[in-house]
Amino acid sequence: MHDQEAGHAAEHARRPRLRWAVRALVWTACAGVLMAGWMADEPMRPAPVPLAAQAGMPGGPPLKIMPLGASSTVGARSPETGGYRGYLENLLNDDGVPFDFVGSQQQGPAWMPDRDHEGHGGTIIPEILPSTPGWIAATHPDVVLLHVGTNDLIRGASGAEVAARLQKLLTAIWNAEDGRPDPYVVVAGVWAPMATKQAAKADFTMRAAALVSALRAQGRPVTFVDTSSLLATDDVADGLHPNSAGYELVARMFDREIGRYLAARH
DSSP states (O other): OHHHHHHHHHHHHHHHHHHHHHHHHHHHHHHHHHHHHHHHHSOOOOOOOOGGGSTTSTTSOOEEEEEEESHHHHTTTOGGGTTHHHHHHHHHHHHTOOEEEOOSEEOOOTTOSOOEEEEOTTOOHHHHTTTHHHHHHHHOOSEEEEEOOHHHHHTTOOHHHHHHHHHHHHHHHHHTSTTSOOOEEEEEOOOSOOGGGHHHHHHHHHHHHHHHHHHHHTTOOEEEEOOTTSOOGGGBSSSSSBOHHHHHHHHHHHHHHHHHHHHHHO
8 A cells, every 4th residue: 555655746746847848848848949930031141251252352353543643653754664563563462352443544654564543634623523423433442542632722722622632532432332332542641742832732731631530540551651752852843743763652652552452351
């Protein structure tokens, strides 16, 4: 009798544990079904893009670079090097960076394989501003090498006026790429000596640096390079444009900035 009672007691003790075990199995099965349904609705995450498939990386597509500016972008006083562009081509090749200069203009010596650019001699910012969105939309550059402001200062614009014009130009560059990544813009300051415009040049340099700093704080892809002391007297051909040695210094500056952009991006 005692054995029978003990057996019944043990059976009663086991039943709650069995019920909980069954419930646990049911809950696990239901959770599995729900998880499977959630995973079926969740889109697959794309695999990371290999570095070699990114523009400017060895084995990847070329980095599209637009040289944008006035006569120094064309290569005035050093046509045998295409201004800084011939030197920059050699530097980028040495760096192993696949690239493609883009623009509606073509100037340079026969030895330069890529002579495309967007330099327009003698122009001021308001004169290139209306056409800039079309140039950008037609070529979709990854990087814009921007050198403007010299002619504006020569024609009497103040540093504040030129900085305001620069802001409009940068906005036009980025607004042109509707739905595409904004190009990274390297804003080179005024490198011409401009002995009679020193105060206006210094004011523009200060204001351009502050403008770019504010834009960077907003997340805009842009950098400013103060080139006001880049060239020595022996690096200038005519008091305004670099000579061959000066253009080489400009090319090294742009090469350095492109390298920094690629390193930060990857």
